[in-house]
Amino acid sequence: MTDKIDxxxxxxxxKLSPEQYHVLRxxxxxxxxxxxYEKNKATGVYMCAGCGAPLFASATKYDSGSGWPSYTAPVDDEAVDEVRDASxxxxxxxxxxxxxxxxxxxVFPDGPRDQGGLRYCINSASLDFKPGE
Known part of the structure; x- marks a missing residue:
């Protein structure tokens, strides 16, 4: 992704609500x-609440029971970055x-094995939802 937002x-x-700022920044x-979005079952795309970039398709969303929206994969490999977090x-x-x-x-390695085994555990406050196909 080349059009970075800074x-x-x-x-x-x-730009952001206090909750969005706390989560995103x-x-x-x-x-x-x-x-x-934890219980949202509608078809569409989950976008970044900060910049509008497409992040996760509803087809990859599943109920992990964790209490946060969970996905098996991002929309593409360039949509998200993964960083080591030792906090x-x-x-x-x-x-x-x-x-x-x-x-x-x-992201955790305890997702559905038949779909790659990953669980992207994402805060609703970091997302916007665009309904669609």
């Missing part, structure tokens, strides 16, 4: 089972939007 912190604060996490006394793989570097959530 805003100042003041511009991000103006401060690497926060919404409480489990509270996100607006909170554990080592995980953080998922960020490749276009604006916004924190989305984490």
């Amino acid at each position: 805003l100042t912190e003041a511009e991000w604060r103006q 401060e690497h926060g996490t919404e409480r489990a089972f509270t996100g607006k 909170h006394g554990m080592v995980r793989t953080e998922v960020r939007c490749a276009r604006c570097d916004g924190h989305l959530g984490h």
Whole structure:
């Protein structure tokens, strides 16, 4: 993805809601089972709430029981970046939007085995949803 978005912190604060800012820019996490997309079953594409880049297709969304929207894969390999995260006394793989570097959530190796075995556990606050085919 070549069209990177680089805003100042003041511009991000103006563009995003306080919850979106906390998740996307401060690497926060919404409480489990509270996100607006956790139970969404509609067909469409989940976009980055920070920059509008397409991130996950509804066809890859599944109910992991974790309390956050979960996906087996991003829309393509260039949609997200994966970064080692050693915060909170554990080592995980953080998922960020490749276009604006916004924190989305984490990816874990406990997803459906028949679909690649990955679980992209994503905060609803980091997403917008575009209904469609």
